Amino acid sequence: MTPTSQHSDTPRSPQEPVSKQQPNDAATRHEPAELDEIPKGYQQVETREGIKIVRDGPVSFVRRELAMSPTRQRLWQDHMGTTILPVTRTFADTSVAPQSHLNVAEVWGQAGPLIVDIGVGHGESTFAGAVQHPEANFLAVEVYRPGLAKLLDRVVTEGVTNVRMVEANAPEVLDHMLAAGAAQEVWIFFSDPWQKNRYHKRRLIQSKFLDQVARVLAPGGILRLATDWSNYAAQMREVADTHPAFENLHPGRLAGPDSPLTLARLHGTDNEIPQPLTEALDEVGGWAPRFETRPVTSFESKAQRAGRYIFDLAYQKID
Numbered sequence: 510m511t512p513t514s515q516h517s518d519t520p521r522s523p524q525e526p527v528s529k530q531q532p533n534d535a536a537t538r539h540e541p542a543e544l545d546e547i548p549k550g551y552q553q554v555e556t557r558e559g560i561k562i563v564r565d566g567p568v569s570f571v572r573r574e575l576a577m578s579p580t581r582q583r584l585w586q587d588h589m590g591t592t593i594l595p596v597t598r599t600f601a602d603t604s605v606a607p608q609s610h611l612n613v614a615e616v617w618g619q620a621g622p623l624i625v626d627i628g629v630g631h632g633e634s635t636f637a638g639a640v641q642h643p644e645a646n647f648l649a650v651e652v653y654r655p656g657l658a659k660l661l662d663r664v665v666t667e668g669v670t671n672v673r674m675v676e677a678n679a680p681e682v683l684d685h686m687l688a689a690g691a692a693q694e695v696w697i698f699f700s701d702p703w704q705k706n707r708y709h710k711r712r713l714i715q716s717k718f719l720d721q722v723a724r725v726l727a728p729g730g731i732l733r734l735a736t737d738w739s740n741y742a743a744q745m746r747e748v749a750d751t752h753p754a755f756e757n758l759h760p761g762r763l764a765g766p767d768s769p770l771t772l773a774r775l776h777g778t779d780n781e782i783p784q785p786l787t788e789a790l791d792e793v794g795g796w797a798p799r800f801e802t803r804p805v806t807s808f809e810s811k812a813q814r815a816g817r818y819i820f821d822l823a824y825q826k827i828d
């Protein structure tokens with residue numbers, strides 16, 4: 510299958526405020542569920558309509574159209590509880606209840622390494638990884654159900670048995686479904702860039718999120734990141750380079766005029782405002798070689814057509 514951005518169910522990168530988008534479960538149900546305490550990541554607030562339980566901060570996604578063809582809906586139902594992991598919710602449709610612990614060996618039926626692919630879109634990277642590494646257990650995390658359904662279609666058609674999927678907010682999956690040290694790798698490819706300054710707080714790759722990733726990674730485990738937005742690439746490198754749990758696997762690589770960051774700034778690829786070399790120069794480097802398992806997805810082809818550079822980063826969890 511050739512990836513393309515023309516699919517009707519292509520998840521797009523959100524650029525607009527929540528209010529202008531499809532229903533978003535960042536807003537919460539009015540009646541608090543019967544819980545002894547407010548789960549981590551949520552807080553209780555008093556509003557004119559009464560008490561509400563809301564998420565602590567902005568979420569990194571906008572929930573989009575959930576419509577799927579009848580065939581895909583049937584497929585989804587048929588695999589709910591097996592390949593599609595059932596999730597107990599708390600206050601939002603993409604939430605994960607605190608008691609949702611996942612037993613990896615039991616759920617996958619094999620004791621291989623766990624690789625968690627976060628924000629998989631249509632799941633191209635999960636699929637490619639699962640086919641190349643049948644001994645590993647792949648968990649695809651995504652809030653966009655039609656994207657997961659497309660991945661489901663592929664794994665069922667091709668008889669791939671080492672993929673499980675969860676339709677939920679990634680930070681909650683990490684906090685509640687996965688035990689400390691459970692994962693050997695975490696992949697986050699082309700995370701929504703939230704390009705405008707006022708939405709940067711919605712970007713997934715922040716120090717607090719890396720705390721959550723660090724907890725689930727085994728010592729020596731790997732975090733792999735990729736993006737096509739130079740400003741977000743610089744932010745990812747900054748937060749990961751300075752995070753005490755992570756070590757850059759390619760320190761200083763491509764620093765200077767050959768850095769993709771230098772080139773992106775010189776050519777103004779994010780905002781069409783080219784910077785002079787003195788300002789553009791990236792003296793830090795640290796960019797990883799392209800992760801060979803990562804396929805060119807619809808997001809990457811779109812970026813290539815637009816002339817943007819691709820940034821890969823790889824970090825090891827320090828013991």
Ligand SMILES: C[S@@+](CC[C@H](N)C(=O)[O-])C[C@H]1O[C@@H](n2cnc3c(N)ncnc32)[C@H](O)[C@@H]1O
Pocket residue numbers: 520521522568569570627628629630631632634650651652653656677678679680697698699700701713806807808809
């Ligand atoms: C730009 S797409 C990239 C898809 C894919 N990784 C690729 O490389 O083609 C980002 C995806 O991350 C998902 N996403 C964003 N925040 C998420 C979160 N907190 N939990 C789960 N998925 C999330 C979005 O729904 C979207 O499908």
